[in-house]
Amino acid sequence: MSALAKATITGVGMSDIGRNTNRPAILHLAEAADRALERAGLTRADIDGIATYPGKAENSPGMSPLGTGEVRGALGLQTRWHSAVPDGPAQMAPIMVAAMAVMTGQARHVLCFRALTESSSQTAGRRASIAGAGKAQIGGWMSWLASVGALSASNWAGWMAQRCFHEFGMTREHLGMIAVAERQFACLNPMAVMQKPLTMEDYMAARMISTPLCLFDCDVPIDGAAVVIVSAADAARDCRLPPIRIEAMGSALRSQETWDQRADLTTMGSHDSAADMWARTDIKPHEIDVLGLYDGFSIFVPMWLEALGLCGHGEAKDFIAEGNIAPGGHYPVNTGGGQLSGGRLHGFGLLHEVCLQLWGQAGARQLADPKVGVCGMGGGFIAGSMLLQRD
Amino acid sequence: MLPLPELTAENTAFWTGGERGELMIAFCEDCAHAVHPPQLLCPRCHSQRVSPRAVAGTGTVYTFTVNHQPWIPGMDVPFILAVVDVDGAPGVRVTTRLTGADPQAVRIGQRVRIGFEQSGDVWIPVWHANEGDAA
Numbered sequence: 001m002s003a004l005a006k007a008t009i010t011g012v013g014m015s016d017i018g019r020n021t022n023r024p025a026i027l028h029l030a031e032a033a034d035r036a037l038e039r040a041g042l043t044r045a046d047i048d049g050i051a052t053y054p055g056k057a058e059n060s061p062g063m064s065p066l067g068t069g070e071v072r073g074a075l076g077l078q079t080r081w082h083s084a085v086p087d088g089p090a091q092m093a094p095i096m097v098a099a100m101a102v103m104t105g106q107a108r109h110v111l112c113f114r115a116l117t118e119s120s121s122q123t124a125g126r127r128a129s130i131a132g133a134g135k136a137q138i139g140g141w142m143s144w145l146a147s148v149g150a151l152s153a154s155n156w157a158g159w160m161a162q163r164c165f166h167e168f169g170m171t172r173e174h175l176g177m178i179a180v181a182e183r184q185f186a187c188l189n190p191m192a193v194m195q196k197p198l199t200m201e202d203y204m205a206a207r208m209i210s211t212p213l214c215l216f217d218c219d220v221p222i223d224g225a226a227v228v229i230v231s232a233a234d235a236a237r238d239c240r241l242p243p244i245r246i247e248a249m250g251s252a253l254r255s256q257e258t259w260d261q262r263a264d265l266t267t268m269g270s271h272d273s274a275a276d277m278w279a280r281t282d283i284k285p286h287e288i289d290v291l292g293l294y295d296g297f298s299i300f301v302p303m304w305l306e307a308l309g310l311c312g313h314g315e316a317k318d319f320i321a322e323g324n325i326a327p328g329g330h331y332p333v334n335t336g337g338g339q340l341s342g343g344r345l346h347g348f349g350l351l352h353e354v355c356l357q358l359w360g361q362a363g364a365r366q367l368a369d370p371k372v373g374v375c376g377m378g379g380g381f382i383a384g385s386m387l388l389q390r391d
Numbered sequence: 392m393l394p395l396p397e398l399t400a401e402n403t404a405f406w407t408g409g410e411r412g413e414l415m416i417a418f419c420e421d422c423a424h425a426v427h428p429p430q431l432l433c434p435r436c437h438s439q440r441v442s443p444r445a446v447a448g449t450g451t452v453y454t455f456t457v458n459h460q461p462w463i464p465g466m467d468v469p470f471i472l473a474v475v476d477v478d479g480a481p482g483v484r485v486t487t488r489l490t491g492a493d494p495q496a497v498r499i500g501q502r503v504r505i506g507f508e509q510s511g512d513v514w515i516p517v518w519h520a521n522e523g524d525a526a
Contacts, residue, residue: 137396
């Protein structure tokens with residue numbers, strides 16, 4: 001493997017995301033693709049691979065309205081390789097398989113995408129992201145949760161948060177610090193959906209969703225799309241921006257495919273995948289300049305911080321309280337506002353932001369010359385970790 | 392209406408044991424490993440002799456959440472969802488609603504016992520707070 005040049009990211013793009021846009025998913029996607037291509041200095045003719053997560057899915061409203069076929073057709077792409085990955089290292093799976101595709105010569109430039117229309121697809125009684133919603137029967141791992149009334153991932157994340165509160169003395173204030181910090185970043189990012197400042201008082205007064213998680217611990221369903229272009233190292237030299245090298249990836253999973261059986265629910269798949277990633281690089285956690293950590297629920301952020309070794313087990317609450325992840329901190333997390341305040345682009349938005357930071361294109365929230373970024377996607381038993389370095 | 396589990400060779404004993412009031416957990420007959428969710432194969436010793444048997448039906452709350460959001464029409468809230476370490480089945484947790492406890496007072500470490508509610512052709516387990524331990 002060491003003989004192969006590492007895969008790179010050469011472009012990222014995001015559509016004008018919003019709530020209730022009532023705009024077809026393919027128009028969001030085309031906008032994100034064109035922005036990514038423009039940033040990379042490529043054209044649609046240069047794209048010879050395409051990858052997505054999870055592929056077109058009808059089971060939850062607006063969760064994944066587009067498959068690779070539709071996007072290839074709509075954008076007029078001539079591809080040599082394509083893949084949709086519903087079952088892999090979380091939302092990061094398509095980026096990882098694209099990296100493997102360019103490293104093994106299957107493609108030169110792979111367009112990786114994620115499109116969602118959860119905001120405008122939801123109606124009363126037809127809510128997005130509900131396990132088994134509307135079905136009389138359900139199989140697989142979700143059946144063990146949905147059939148007993150645990151329909152929402154907020155319930156499953158709530159179990160983890162409650163256990164962290166119990167074992168470590170974590171409190172709602174610690175989670176509130178994450179929500180407040182991400183909103184501060186969002187207020188510096190015109191693309192973020194939430195633009196109104198959020199105070200700790202606002203957070204503490206919010207209604208409960210699934211204890212100890214309140215409304216502001218949950219990410220925001222949106223309509224939008226994001227594209228990440230993964231390129232072969234030699235092909236990347238032709239692009240407009242300095243390539244961002246995928247220094248290491250981790251996708252290990254050492255527990256069962258379910259949310260409640262992992263022996264220690266103060267850890268999750270993130271811990272396995274992050275350890276796997278660090279085993280493949282000489283870079284150390286203290287060298288990280290910017291982080292994109294999955295925040296479908298706020299509790300995932302401290303769990304990812306611990307998984308990545310930025311602090312010890314049970315210490316993330318103090319790490320956060322010291323201001324490390326907030327604007328001005330040593331380890332800024334989700335500088336675009338994350339999913340809590342930027343909108344739920346299922347991990348792709350977090351990676352998009354890390355890349356903008358590494359290219360110095362993050363506008364009012366730009367950090368001082370970051371060179372090493374990390375992205376951790378997924379919660380519960382699914383997780384993918386990726387270490388990025390600007391050449 | 393909650394979706395019901397699709398019955399399979401692996402899970403039928405679990406979802407129907409409630410007809411007899413029994414919490415059925417799969418155990419390996421060769422190495423005694425408890426396997427949950429149930430499988431036909433033992434992941435520890437690779438035996439194919441895995442079969443369900445009744446456990447005491449008591450346990451200890453490992454963690455919980457109080458759900459306040461009515462996710463589907465007609466859902467009564469709030470209710471408690473508890474992840475429970477099952478007595479006699481090391482490493483196995485059975486997750487379901489917890490009744491008979493005050494959502495404000497439920498706590499990790501609380502002792503609970505199983506009951507069942509029939510729904511169609513399955514019996515959904517429900518944890519009950521032990522009397523005198525309802526906190």
